[in-house]
Amino acid sequence: MQNIQIAYKPSSLPDxxxxxxxxxxxxxxxxxxxxxxxxxxLRRGRVVKVTSKEKNIACNTVISEREIQEIFSRMCGGSxxxxxxxxxxxxxxxxGGIRVGVCGSAACEGGKVIGVHNITGLMIxxxxxxxxxxxxxxxxxxxxxxxxxxxxxxPPGVGKTTLLRAIAKSxxxxxxxxxxxxxxxxxxxxxxxxPSLNIDVMSGYPREIGIEIxxxxxxxxxxxxxxxxxxxxxxxxLGAANCGVPIIASAHASxxxxxxxxxxIKILHRAKVFQKYIGLSRYTTLxxxxxxxxxxxxxxxxxELKC
Numbered sequence: 001m002q003n004i005q006i007a008y009k010p011s012s013l014p015d016x017x018x019x020x021x022x023x024x025x026x027x028x029x030x031x032x033x034x035x036x037x038x039x040x041x042l043r044r045g046r047v048v049k050v051t052s053k054e055k056n057i058a059c060n061t062v063i064s065e066r067e068i069q070e071i072f073s074r075m076c077g078g079s080x081x082x083x084x085x086x087x088x089x090x091x092x093x094x095x096g097g098i099r100v101g102v103c104g105s106a107a108c109e110g111g112k113v114i115g116v117h118n119i120t121g122l123m124i125x126x127x128x129x130x131x132x133x134x135x136x137x138x139x140x141x142x143x144x145x146x147x148x149x150x151x152x153x154x155p156p157g158v159g160k161t162t163l164l165r166a167i168a169k170s171x172x173x174x175x176x177x178x179x180x181x182x183x184x185x186x187x188x189x190x191x192x193x194x195p196s197l198n199i200d201v202m203s204g205y206p207r208e209i210g211i212e213i214x215x216x217x218x219x220x221x222x223x224x225x226x227x228x229x230x231x232x233x234x235x236x237x238l239g240a241a242n243c244g245v246p247i248i249a250s251a252h253a254s255x256x257x258x259x260x261x262x263x264x265i266k267i268l269h270r271a272k273v274f275q276k277y278i279g280l281s282r283y284t285t286l287x288x289x290x291x292x293x294x295x296x297x298x299x300x301x302x303x304e305l306k307c
Contacts, residue, residue, distance in 0.1 A: 012030075012037075013026055013029065013030065013037065014096050014098060014126065016094050016095050016096060016098065017040075017094075017098070017124065017126075019074065020071055020074040020075050020094075021071060022067060022070075022071075024061060025042075025048060025059075025061060025063075025067075028048060028059040028060055028061040029048065029050055029059055031059070031060075032050050032052075032057045032059060034050045034051075034052035034055075034057055035052060036052060036053075036126075036128050037050055037051075037052060037126055038051050038052055038053075038125070038126060038128070038157070039051035039123060039124060039125050039126070039157075040123075040124040040126070041121070041122075041123050041124075042063050042068060042071065042121065042122040042123075042124070043063060043068075043103075043120065043121045044063055044064070044065050044068045044119075044120045044121065045062065045063070045064070045065070046062060046063065047059060047060070047061065047062050047063075048061055048062075048063060068119055068120070068121075068122065069119060071122065072102075072119045072122065075092050075094060075100055075122075076092060084115070086185075087102055087115075087116050088113045088114065088115065088116065089113075090102055091185065093185055093186035093187075093204075096127070096190055097127040097186060097187045097188065097189060097190040098124065098125065098126055098127065099124075099125045099185055099186075099187055100122050100123065100124050100125075101121075101122065101123035101124075101125070102116060102119060102121075102122060103119070103120055103121035103122070103123070104116045104117060104118050104119040104120055104121070105117055105118040105120075125157075127161065127162070127165075127187060127190055128162070132162070132163065132166035134163075134166050134167050134170045135170070135174075137150065137167070137276075137278065137292070138167065138170055138171060138174075138175060141275070141276075142175055142177070144275070146246065146275055147241055147244045147245065147246050148241065148246060148272060148273060148274060148275035149237075149241070149246035149247040149248050149249065149273060149274050149275065150167075150246075150248045150249075150274060150275065150276050150277075150278060151228075151248075151249055151250070151251060151259075151265075151268075151274040151276075151277050151278070152164065152248070152249070152250040152251070152277075152278045152279075152280065153250065153251050153252070153253040153256070153259045153277060153278070153279055153280070154250075154252075154253070154254075154279065154280035154281060155252065155253075155254050155281075156252060158280050158281060159280050160226070160227075160250035160280060161187055161188060161226055161250065163250075163278075163280065164188060164224055164226060164248065164249075164250055165188055165190065165191055165192070167224065167248055168181050168188065168192060168199065168224045169191060169192060169194075169197065171222055171224075171248075172192075172197040172198045172199035173194070173196065173197055173198070176198055177198065177221045177222045178198055178200075178218075178219055178220055178221040178222070179197075179198060179199045179200070179220070179221070179222045179223075179224060180199070180200045180201075180202060180210075180214035180218050180220040180222070180223050180224070181199060181200070181201045181202065181223075181224045181225070182202050182205055182207055182210030182211055182214060182223060182224070182225040183201055183202060183203045183204070183205075183225075183226070184204065184205060184206060184207050184210065184225065184226065184227075185226070185227075186203050186204060187226065188201070188224070188225075188226055189201045189203060200214075200218055200220075202214065202218075206232075207225050207227075207228060207230075207232070207233050207236065208230075208232040208233055208235065208236035209236075210225065211223055211225065211233075211236040211237060211239070211240050211247070212236055212239065212240075214240070214245070215239065215240050215243050215245050220240075220245050221245065222245070222246055222247075222248065223240055223245055223246070223247045223248070224247070224248045224249070225247065225249050225250075226249065226250050227249075227250055227251065227252065228249045228250070228251055228264070228265075229251055229252065229262060229264055229265070230264055231263070231264050231267075233264060234264035234265070234267050234268055237249070237268055237273060238267070238268060238271055238273060241271070241273045247273070251265060253265075255279070256277055256279060256293055259277065269295070272295075274295075275294065275295070276292050276293065276294050276295075277292070277293045277295065278290060278291075278292050279291050279292075279293070
């Protein structure tokens with residue numbers, strides 16, 4: 001694998017977080033000098049932790065029970081009802097593609113979570129828009145004119161969503177494809193606001209429903225979605241491929257072998273839905289590394305994406 005160099009903007013907190021977090025917590029986070037600020041962990045009765053470039057940095061401030069409840073309420077805009085569906089799934093989506101993981105006490109019925117209360121922890125993941133030259137991946141992909149897609153795999157937090165954003169932007173601008181982004185967790189849509197982009201963003205749709213609508217009513221030439229893995233995702237992805245619409249997606253896995261052992265991915269692999277598998281890994285504090293496996297030709301090659 002080769003290194004992908006990444007350049008970040010100076011460290012700062014998005015406005016939406018400044019509006020949710022108390023001023024002294026914002027100041028404590030910024031005083032760490034972390035750049036980029038990738039994750040912020042707020043735990044009741046514990047010090048605030050910031051993650052940057054695989055380092056966990058402790059802030060000199062402790063979150064009280066009252067503060068975490070107030071922060072949680074602000075993130076929900078004062079209306080828990082508006083976010084009850086995603087809270088049951090363990091997160092709150094904020095503007096700018098920010099996702100907040102929610103930890104607390106679950107109320108369950110019939111083996112399903114029906115509510116969460118007594119919030120004890122919030123894990124804030126902050127996305128970063130990074131300019132990535134994706135031509136090395138997209139030029140051969142579009143040149144083949146195949147209905148087979150691409151699947152990006154990596155462990156959580158490595159850069160799958162970052163790469164998908166760059167691919168979506170390039171496909172909808174440089175390559176002019178009618179691109180539909182199925183943004184189930186509202187994380188893919190940052191940096192996709194240019195009015196010239198040939199793109200539709202379906203925010204909050206379950207993947208299987210969004211994929212079906214993209215094929216059936218949106219005239220998609222390319223579908224992009226994040227974190228596929230369920231049997232419902234597999235059926236929808238296979239259906240799109242059978243209709244001649246390729247999908248570029250991501251999935252959690254540390255290795256290709258691990259990826260292809262997943263039941264849903266195994267079905268898609270056997271059906272030759274994806275022409276290439278792109279593996280990402282954290283390489284150094286400077287960036288990421290990637291490799292590409294082409295199963296049609298049973299070859300593996302490595303390369304570099306310029307940022």
